[in-house]
Amino acid sequence: MSDPRALDEFLARRGQDRRLARLTHDVPVPVAEGLEFEARAAPTRLSRHHAVHYVDDPRDPAAAAPGAVPLDIAWTGAGSLAALCGRHDHYDFAIAAEAIHRVPNLLGWFRAVCAVLRPGGVLNLAVPDGRFTADLARPPSTLGEAVEADLLAYDRPSPRQLFGHVAGAAAVETGRIWTEDLSPAGLPRLHGPEALALAHAQAREAAASGAFVACPCWVFTPLAFLDLIEGASRLGLFPFVVSQFAATEPGEGVFYACLRRDAERDPEALLRLQLGAIAHVRAIAERQIRVARRLAAG
Secondary structure, three states: OOOHHHHHHHHHHHHHOHHHHHHOOOOOOOOEEEEEEOOOOOOOOOOOOEEEEEEEOOOOHHHHOOOOOOOOEEOOOOOOHHHHHOOOOOEEEEEEEOOHHHOOOHHHHHHHHHHHEEEEEEEEEEEEEHHHOOOOOOOOOOHHHHHHHHHOOOOOOOHHHHHHHHHHOEOOOHHHHHHOOOOHHHOOEOOOOOHHHHHHHHHHHHHHHOOOOOOOOOOEOHHHHHHHHHHHHHOOOOOOEEEEEEOOOOOOOEEEEEEEOOOOOOHHHHHHHHHHHHHHHHHHHHHHHHHHHHHHHO
16 A cells, blocks of 8 residues: 555655656656666656666666666667566556666667557656757768668667767866857867867777777757657657657756657557647747747856
8 A cells, every 4th residue: 555645755756856857757656666767876756656677778888887777678779678577567666767768779769668658658857958968060870870880780870970979078067058159060069179089989989899899979959859759750760759848948958858758559540649749849849949048148
C-alpha cells in the first residue's frame, strides 16, 4: 500500500521544481515502474513508490564514477533493451536527462526504449540545446546523419561524431551565451588551439582500433529536434507521439520533451497523430523562443 505522505511530499516537490515536473510529466502516481538512463550521480528524485531501474553504458567510465547509482541494466544503447530487461510493453515511464545527445544510434535507441514501454507509457527527455552549450559553433544534427547511424547500426561514437565534438566544442559558459553577443567562430576551442589536429588523431585512432570513446554525438536545438523527429516519423523510423514540449528558457541550456508510446497500431493513423502533435508543439516552441529572446535582451 502506498504511503499518502510520500505522495504528498513528491507532489509538493514537483510543484516547486519545474525541471522535476517536466521530467515526470505523465508519470503515474502514486505507483509506477520505470527506467532512468545515465542517472549517474544525479538521479531524478521520484516518490519512493516509483520503482526505478537504472540503465547505463558500462563502457563509459562515468557510469561507475564515485557517487554514481548502481546499474540495474548494463546496456550499450544498441541492440535490444527488452532482451536485457526480459520485458516488452511493460514500463510506465522512462527518463533520460541530458543523455540522448551521447547515444551513437539515436533512432535505434528510441525504438528500443519504446519497445519496453507499455502503450500509454512515456519517455521524458531533457535535451541540451546546442545554442547554449559548448556546441554552439557546431551545426545542428540532420536527419541524414541519424539515418546513417541507424543503417550502419552504430554501437559506439563514430569517427565523424568524435571528430565533430573534439574539433568544434567551444570553451564558453551557458550564462555568457545568453547575456553577451558572442561570435561562435571567434570563441576559443574547448580542446585548445590544437583541437583540429587532436580531433583528427582521435578519430583516426577510433577508426583503426574500434575503441569506445564517449562523446556528444548529436547537436540539437528545439526546432531542429522537432524537424528531425518529423522526418523520421515520415520514414516510419520514430515510434513516439510528442505529448509535451518546452523550449529552452532564458539562462538555461536544455529543452524538454515528453514522448508517448501511443496505442495506435495502424501506421497511417499513427503518422497523422505524430505530425499533428509535432505541428502543435512546434508553434508553441516558436512562441517560447521569441519570448525567451526578448527576455534575455532585457
